[in-house]
Amino acid sequence: MNKLLRWGWAGRPPQPSIAVPAAAVALVVVLPLIYVLYRAATGGLTTWQRLLTTRLPQLLLSSLSLTVAVVVAALVVALPLAWLAARTDIPGRRTWRWLFGLPLVFPPYVGAFSYITVFGPRGVAEKLTGWSPDVYSFPAVALVMALFTFPYIFLLAAAALENADGTLEEAGRLLGLSPVQVLWRVTLPLVRPAAAAGALLVALYVLSDFGAVTMLRYSTFTSAIYLQLVGRYDRSAAAVLSGVLAVLTAALLWGEGHARRRIRFYQVSGSARPLPKVLLGAWRWPASLWVIAVCALSVALPGIMLLYWTVRGVAEAGLSPDLARYFANSLFTAGIAATLATLLGLPVAYLSGRHRGPLVTAISLLSRCGYVLPGVVVALSLVFFVNRFLPVFYGTFAVLVAALVLRFLPQGVQAMEAVVAQIPPSLEEASRTLGRNSWRTWRGVTLPLAAPGVTAGWALMFISAMKELPATLLLRPAGFDTLAVRVWIDASEGFYNAAAPAALLLVAASGLALRYTLSGSAPPNRRKGDQP
Amino acid sequence: MFRSVLRALAEFAVMATILAGLAGPVSMAAEAGHELVVYSGRKEPLILPVIKAFEAETGIRVVLKSGGASELANAILEERNRPRADVFISNDAGTLEILRLRGVLAPNRSPKVAAIPREFRAADGAWVGVSGRARVIMYNVEQVTPKNLPKSILDLTDSRWKGQVAISSSQNESLIAQITGMRQTLGNKATEAFLAGLLRNQVRVLKDHTEVRKAVGKGEFQFGVVNHYYYHLEKEEGSKVGVIYPDQGEDQIGALVNVAGVGIVKGARNEEAARRFVDYLLMEKAQEEFANLNYEIPLLPSASAKAGVKSLKEFKRMKVNLDVLGQELNETLDLVEKVGLP
Numbered sequence: 001m002n003k004l005l006r007w008g009w010a011g012r013p014p015q016p017s018i019a020v021p022a023a024a025v026a027l028v029v030v031l032p033l034i035y036v037l038y039r040a041a042t043g044g045l046t047t048w049q050r051l052l053t054t055r056l057p058q059l060l061l062s063s064l065s066l067t068v069a070v071v072v073a074a075l076v077v078a079l080p081l082a083w084l085a086a087r088t089d090i091p092g093r094r095t096w097r098w099l100f101g102l103p104l105v106f107p108p109y110v111g112a113f114s115y116i117t118v119f120g121p122r123g124v125a126e127k128l129t130g131w132s133p134d135v136y137s138f139p140a141v142a143l144v145m146a147l148f149t150f151p152y153i154f155l156l157a158a159a160a161l162e163n164a165d166g167t168l169e170e171a172g173r174l175l176g177l178s179p180v181q182v183l184w185r186v187t188l189p190l191v192r193p194a195a196a197a198g199a200l201l202v203a204l205y206v207l208s209d210f211g212a213v214t215m216l217r218y219s220t221f222t223s224a225i226y227l228q229l230v231g232r233y234d235r236s237a238a239a240v241l242s243g244v245l246a247v248l249t250a251a252l253l254w255g256e257g258h259a260r261r262r263i264r265f266y267q268v269s270g271s272a273r274p275l276p277k278v279l280l281g282a283w284r285w286p287a288s289l290w291v292i293a294v295c296a297l298s299v300a301l302p303g304i305m306l307l308y309w310t311v312r313g314v315a316e317a318g319l320s321p322d323l324a325r326y327f328a329n330s331l332f333t334a335g336i337a338a339t340l341a342t343l344l345g346l347p348v349a350y351l352s353g354r355h356r357g358p359l360v361t362a363i364s365l366l367s368r369c370g371y372v373l374p375g376v377v378v379a380l381s382l383v384f385f386v387n388r389f390l391p392v393f394y395g396t397f398a399v400l401v402a403a404l405v406l407r408f409l410p411q412g413v414q415a416m417e418a419v420v421a422q423i424p425p426s427l428e429e430a431s432r433t434l435g436r437n438s439w440r441t442w443r444g445v446t447l448p449l450a451a452p453g454v455t456a457g458w459a460l461m462f463i464s465a466m467k468e469l470p471a472t473l474l475l476r477p478a479g480f481d482t483l484a485v486r487v488w489i490d491a492s493e494g495f496y497n498a499a500a501p502a503a504l505l506l507v508a509a510s511g512l513a514l515r516y517t518l519s520g521s522a523p524p525n526r527r528k529g530d531q532p
Numbered sequence: 533m534f535r536s537v538l539r540a541l542a543e544f545a546v547m548a549t550i551l552a553g554l555a556g557p558v559s560m561a562a563e564a565g566h567e568l569v570v571y572s573g574r575k576e577p578l579i580l581p582v583i584k585a586f587e588a589e590t591g592i593r594v595v596l597k598s599g600g601a602s603e604l605a606n607a608i609l610e611e612r613n614r615p616r617a618d619v620f621i622s623n624d625a626g627t628l629e630i631l632r633l634r635g636v637l638a639p640n641r642s643p644k645v646a647a648i649p650r651e652f653r654a655a656d657g658a659w660v661g662v663s664g665r666a667r668v669i670m671y672n673v674e675q676v677t678p679k680n681l682p683k684s685i686l687d688l689t690d691s692r693w694k695g696q697v698a699i700s701s702s703q704n705e706s707l708i709a710q711i712t713g714m715r716q717t718l719g720n721k722a723t724e725a726f727l728a729g730l731l732r733n734q735v736r737v738l739k740d741h742t743e744v745r746k747a748v749g750k751g752e753f754q755f756g757v758v759n760h761y762y763y764h765l766e767k768e769e770g771s772k773v774g775v776i777y778p779d780q781g782e783d784q785i786g787a788l789v790n791v792a793g794v795g796i797v798k799g800a801r802n803e804e805a806a807r808r809f810v811d812y813l814l815m816e817k818a819q820e821e822f823a824n825l826n827y828e829i830p831l832l833p834s835a836s837a838k839a840g841v842k843s844l845k846e847f848k849r850m851k852v853n854l855d856v857l858g859q860e861l862n863e864t865l866d867l868v869e870k871v872g873l874p
Contacts, residue, residue, distance in 0.1 A: 050866075122750045214701070214739045219874050227703050230602030232865055233609065233630050376603055383610040391614055474607055478569065478595040489576050489598065492742070 008359030014351055015438045021347040026367040028344075029409055033246060033370050035381030036239045043236030051237055056224060060244075063221040066142060066213070067206045073146035074202045077294055078153035079195060083187070085154075086161035088278045090287055096295075097158060098515045101459070103298040104151045105510035106306075107467045107484065108212035109491065110503050114305035115144050116215065136217045144216060147298040149205050153198030155460070156418055159452040160194035161187070179278070197418040200256045201411060201460075204249060208372040211469075221245065225374050235380065242377050250369040257352070257364065306507060309500035316497055323486075327505050330482040333397070333472075334465035337404035338412075342458045344405065345412040349457075350446065352413070353420030364413075371410035375470030378407050382475060395477055403471040408464045412457035419453025420446070459517040463510045483509075567593040568805040571608065572621040573601020574792055578825045579621065585821070586812050592805045601627050602705070608797060612636050618800040619809055621662075623792045624705035625652070626712070628659035629858020637795040642807065644814040651853045652791050652831050661791030661854065662813050663822050664829035664844065665759040667710045668787060669776040670745065670766065675754045678774075685714070685778040688755065689729030696754040698736045698744045702868045706741070706759050706790055709857045712864045713788035713850045720867065727871040737874045749773055759790075764827035764841065777847045786848035790857070791831065 005013065013019070078100075085096045103111070118124045119135045126132035133140055164187070172186040173179075206213075210222045221241070228237035280287055345367075352364035370378070382403050387394045423446060431441040447454070469484050476485065483506040490499035572579050576598040583594050597604070601622040608617055608631060620637070622628050631637050632654050640657035652661035669682065682688055688697050700707050714723045738744050741758045748756040749771030756762075763775040779785045794813055796806045812818055819835035822828070827841050837843045 121747075121752045215743075217736075217738065223701075223703070227865075229606060230600065231703050231705075231708065232862060233602065233605060233627075233634075235606060235609070376606070379603075380606055380610050383607050387611050387614050387616070394614075395616060470603070473599040474603055476597075478597045492575065492740075 005359075007357070009355065009357040012355060012357075014355045014360075017438055017442075018347050018351050021344075022351040022363050022367075025344045025348050025409075026363040029367045029370060029406055031385055032373050032378045032381040032406060033366075035384050036242045036246065036373065036377065039235050039239035040243050043234075043240055047234070047237050047240060051240060056221070056241070059219060059221045059224050062219060063207060066138075066145070066218065066220065067203050069138070069142035070145045070149065070206045071199050071203050073142055074150040074153055075195065075199060077146060078150040078198070079157060079191070081150075081291060081294060082154050082157035082161055082191070083183075084287055084291060086158045087187070088280050088284075088287070090280060090284055090291065096291055099295060099299060100154045100158075101151045101514040102511055103148050103302075104460070104463050105466075105507050105514060106148065106302045107469075107487065107503065107506065108148060108209060109215060110306060110487075110507075111148050111302045112144065112212040112215040113496065114302040117305060118301060138218075141213065141216045141218045145206055145209070145212065146202075147294075148212065149202045150298070152201040152205070152460070153195055155456050156194040156198040156201075156415060156453075157191050159456055160191050160418065160422065162452070164190045193421055194418045196256050196259060197414050200252060201414055203252060204372050204410075207245060207248065208374065210374065222372075222374055225377070229374075229376060238374075238377060242373050245372045246369045249372045250365050253365055253368055254361070257361065303507070306500060306504050309497050310504045313497035313500040319501060322481075323502060323505060326481050326483045326486050326502060327509065329480060330466055330484065330506065331509060333400060333404065333482060334462050337401045337408070337465045338458050338462035340401065341405045341409040341412050341461050342416075342454060345409050345416060345457065346454070349413045349416035349453075350420050350442075350450075353417040354423075354425065364417075367413060368410035370406065375407060375468065376474065379403055379471035379474040382406070382471075395475075397477055397480065400472060400475045400477070400480075403475050404465045404468060407468065407471060408461040411460045411464060415457035415460055416450060416453045419450045419456075423449045455517040459514050462513050466506055466510045566802065567595045568619065568802050568809060569595045569617050570597065570619045570621060570809070571604040571617040572596060572598050573604055573623055573627070574598075574621050575826075579822075581825065582813065582818055582822050585818070586809060590805075590808060590812070592808065594809075605631055608636055609634060612799075615797050615799040615801070617797045618802045618806040619794060619796060621792070621794050622659075623665075624709060624857070625659070625661060625791050625793055625854035626705055626709055626857030626861050628793050628795050629654060629855045630861060631795065632656075632658040632855075633858055636798050638798040638800065638803070640796055640807065640810060642811055642814075644811045647833075648814065648831050649833070651851075652789075653793070654795075654855055659793050659795035660810065660814065661793040661831050662819070663792050663826075664789045664831050665706065665761060665792065666777065666787045666789050666829065666842070666847070666849070667706065667713075668758060668760045668763060669755055669778055670748055670758055670763040671755050671774050671776065672748050672751045672753070673772040673774045675751055676774075681774075681776055682755070683776070683778065683781070684784060685710075685757070686726055686729075688735075688757070689726060689733050691733065693733060693755060695734040695736070697730065697733065698738055698747050698753040698756045699730070700741050700744055700758075701737050701739060702865075702873045704740060707757070708861065708864055708868070709790045709854075710757075710788050711868065712857050712860045713852050714785070715860065715864060715867070716852045716856055717785040717850055724867060724871060727868070727873055731871065731873065745773075760829075760842070761827035777842065779850075780848045784848075786850045788850040788852070789829070789844070791854060792828065 081100055084090045085093050085100065116123065116135055119133055121132065123132055135144070168190065169182050169186050172182040177185060208222055210226060213220055214223060225238050225241045228234045228241060348363065348367045352360055382399055386399050393399055428441050428445050431445045432438065436444060467484055469488055472482055472485060473488070476482070483502045486502040487499045487506065570583070580596070583596060586592070587594055601624065604620065605622065605627050608620060620631065628637070637658040640660070642657065645653060645657040645660045648660050652664070653659065669685065669688070671681065682690070682693070702708065711723060711727070714726065736753060738747060741762050744756040744758055745762040745766040747753050749766045749769065760775065763773060766773050777787050779787060794810055796803065796810060800806050813822060814832060816832060816835045819830040819832045823830040824838045827838055829837050829841060829844055
């Protein structure tokens with residue numbers, strides 16, 4: 001038994017106070033996967049035969065090619081921005097730092113609809129210039145998706161860059177590297193874990209997205225799952241396909257973890273000096289142009305469209321007094337879900353960011369590979385488990401929160417793990433040597449150092465929970481409407497103007513949360529007193 | 533080792549309890565009592581007025597849970613060992629028949645149900661249509677000259693309309709219902725040839741019917757295959773659109789009329805109230821209000837349609853009983869997949 005455990009922890013067992021909660025969380029988060037396995041098993045041979053003869057391979061291919069294209073585009077957009085905002089003297093860096101989180105707060109259908117309205121056939125651009133790009137072409141779809149999702153990479157990469165140890169770059173320069181070489185050989189490798197973590201979030205988002213890609217008239221594997229579920233009422237077939245997605249996710253996660261484990265470095269914050277800013281000089285103008293162009297396309301365009309629709313919507317129908325209630329419901333639900341998910345995600349992130357071994361890999365993968373399961377599938381898994389085993393809770397607020405936690409905890413784990421991986425274990429060891437117990441060490445050393453990742457993780461999950469629709473629709477207590485639900489109710493009948501005020505409130509609340517969490521979390525190496 | 537495990541568990545439990553404590557009061561407040569629980573796949577503004585009227589008239593409180601009809605149907609299937617909904621409202625007879633076939637709807641012998649024509653209800657009354665929606669072709673008046681209009685749905689495969697026809701994705705139950713109707717009246721071969729012809733003719737598949745009607749309204753496409761009220765909705769928004777009820781000739785198949793309908797969930801906790809609710813929807817007054825909310829067609833022969841909307845007597849409809857929409861659903865979807873309609 002002991003030998004087995006040692007193998008599982010790769011010879012270096014974690015503190016039980018970390019391992020036990022982490023394992024418990026993994027076991028809870030895996031519930032939707034268990035449901036998927038159960039339903040897939042009840043399908044029988046005919047389901048499999050039918051699925052194999054359809055367009056699935058083709059859909060899988062179109063899903064994967066879109067994913068690759070979006071990830072590449074998002075990296076190209078996000079990494080230069082992150083470096084500019086975190087490490088240079090570009091004008092307005094503090095503003096850019098949170099502004100480029102904003103594309104995430106737009107619900108994907110709002111974003112997609114803005115681009116279609118502006119660049120689509122008979123759209124604004126065509127009316128003004130007589131020309132419009134084909135928004136439904138593959139490159140356009142990939143670009144639009146990249147503009148929604150690049151903040152996943154930007155936020156994590158910028159946090160890592162701000163946290164990075166300036167002395168390393170200095171050492172590089174002293175050793176005779178040119179500034180470009182420093183960027184390429186020192187800074188880029190430093191930001192690689194965070195960039196990979198963000199890229200993975202982008203990839204998983206694209207794999208699981210349904211709303212925006214369908215609006216852009218692109219078919220993916222996830223649409224096939226919906227077809228089985230809502231077209232045929234075939235939960236078994238949907239489960240089989242969901243399983244395929246989960247396996248794919250696990251493979252991606254494993255690949256990312258594997259790549260990350262080969263390069264591992266820690267930042268000794270105690271010895272780091274304030275980061276030297278790179279002075280851009282005359283380069284600030286082309287750099288600013290790039291920043292402004294991305295901002296115009298990813299933030300200003302959907303923002304202005306949404307404002308325009310809101311003004312028209314209010315002019316047509318006035319403001320519903322119920323909006324305040326929907327707003328409160330949204331904030332409350334998303335806030336509780338994000339906080340709970342942060343608390344639950346911390347041990348998992350710590351374990352997988354710090355330890356290795358088959359058991360760590362298993363816990364880490366299990367807690368995340370349900371991330372791409374379609375929201376409806378996650379919701380049905382909760383209907384199944386809660387109605388059967390905890391009927392008292394069915395139809396209550398608690399189930400809704402549980403669904404949001406199950407869906408988005410992987411995002412938080414992903415964000416937090418990237419930061420935890422950078423904290424040098426020697427600091428914790430020093431703390432323990434000095435007589436602090438593991439809980440105090442964790443609170444006094446690890447948590448403050450991980451703070452940027454923790455707040456970034458919280459913000460990501462909060463924003464996702466604010467936008468979440470499929471599970472909220474199915475699991476909310478009757479009469480408990482959130483902003484996202486209201487937007488859906490109005491927009492699904494084509495009353496886009498009527499839907500706009502609720503959407504704008506949703507965007508504003510998420511945007512404020514993002515701004516607050518990002519500016520409230522100064523990198524720890526600039527704070528005094530956190531060092532052990 | 534053992535002690536630290538215990539402590540970890542304790543810490544974990546404390547955190548969980550605090551959070552559960554936060555969530556607890558909210559969930560208590562939201563818990564439903566003995567109200568009538570309605571799962572509705574119909575758009576909320578199109579059902580709420582009728583529910584309010586029912587509440588005022590009977591004093592029964594209704595708890596409405598709106599969502600996608602198919603998602604809610606899946607939830608009802610998943611809840612079958614402990615039913616939560618009393619009544620299910622769907623925008624498609626096929627969805628209701630599927631639930632009946634899977635044994636989660638209760639038969640209903642009410643005379644009010646029997647007053648609705650047989651083609652629009654289940655044999656045992658387990659579901660019954662409340663309002664009708666005809667499958668039509670809408671077109672952009674500025675782009676198509678009236679002389680050249682297609683007369684049959686089959687004309688849309690004509691190369692004259694290449695790239696000019698928009699339909700909704702095959703995830704839409706109304707489109708699937710129409711294809712099932714064609715299989716029943718024209719046969720599998722002809723239907724398959726029709727679908728293949730549409731694809732050859734570069735039919736554009738949009739997300740849903742709202743997209744289709746807006747695209748036709750904007751003139752992005754000349755024709756769209758939709759439910760009739762989408763034509764009325766687009767016209768109401770000021771677009772120059774016209775409508776064709778297809779296949780009205782002597783030897784032609786007619787236009788399919790699908791229904792938005794209602795069924796009582798088997799094992800419902802408030803079965804009595806559920807029966808009153810279904811009866812209420814089938815009264816003349818409620819029929820007219822329900823249908824008028826969305827330009828739909830009342831199914832009770834004595835109720836009249838909104839001005840400008842064709843009533844059941846004013847056009848030729850496909851001769852199919854709608855329970856076939858559920859019974860033949862998988863075969864239709866197999867055909868759709870075989871042809872490769874997105």
